[in-house]
Amino acid sequence: QKEVEQNSGPLSVPEGAIASLNCTYSDRGSQSFFWYRQYSGKSPELIMSIYSNGDKEDGRFTAQLNKASQYVSLLIRDSQPSDSATYLCAVLGTGRRALTFGSGTRLQVQP
């Protein structure tokens, strides 16, 4: 079992729709969770961090964390073609200083 799992996609949504990206992790003691966006040929860019159960909103982005289910999600409202990228879920495990990344979900927003 991979430590951090994501559906590779592609996830295709029409412009203006809500895109829902999901991530599960295996280390139950993990405390810090991050979503990065990576455009083709570029480096990962931090979108959101979340540390406690519940929702965290920042503009069009909402991160959701459920530690009991070991599940993190990212919602993108009013999706734009410029949101088309690979979204990486990253987890900071128990006692670790290194991020463990999922393989990423490729999002395509259709104009």
Add this chain to the structure above:
Amino acid sequence: KAGVTQTPRYLIKTRGQQVTLSCSPISGHRSVSWYQQTPGQGLQFLFEYFSETQRNKGNFPGRFSGRQFSNSRSEMNVSTLELGDSALYLCASSLVGQGQNIQYFGAGTRLSVL
């Protein structure tokens, strides 16, 4: 505030050679982590340095090494290059504290081994 700076941006080497990559962290950040990204394996952790000490190491062979200087700048070295070392090498810096460890990435160095 300047971001994480990696040099060079592109490198072409041949098998058996060695290479050194450089990373300057965000001002005030003392932790520097290195990652390798390939299409097949995704993003994999190489090592992390804090205050000139390697605190954490991923599962890579000893050909991969690194160091950190007193100004927090870091270098990584790969000796005896293999074709499989072709990858995007990413450096991330973080302001360690309060258990949050948010990592910010540089633009990366794309290494091609021929």
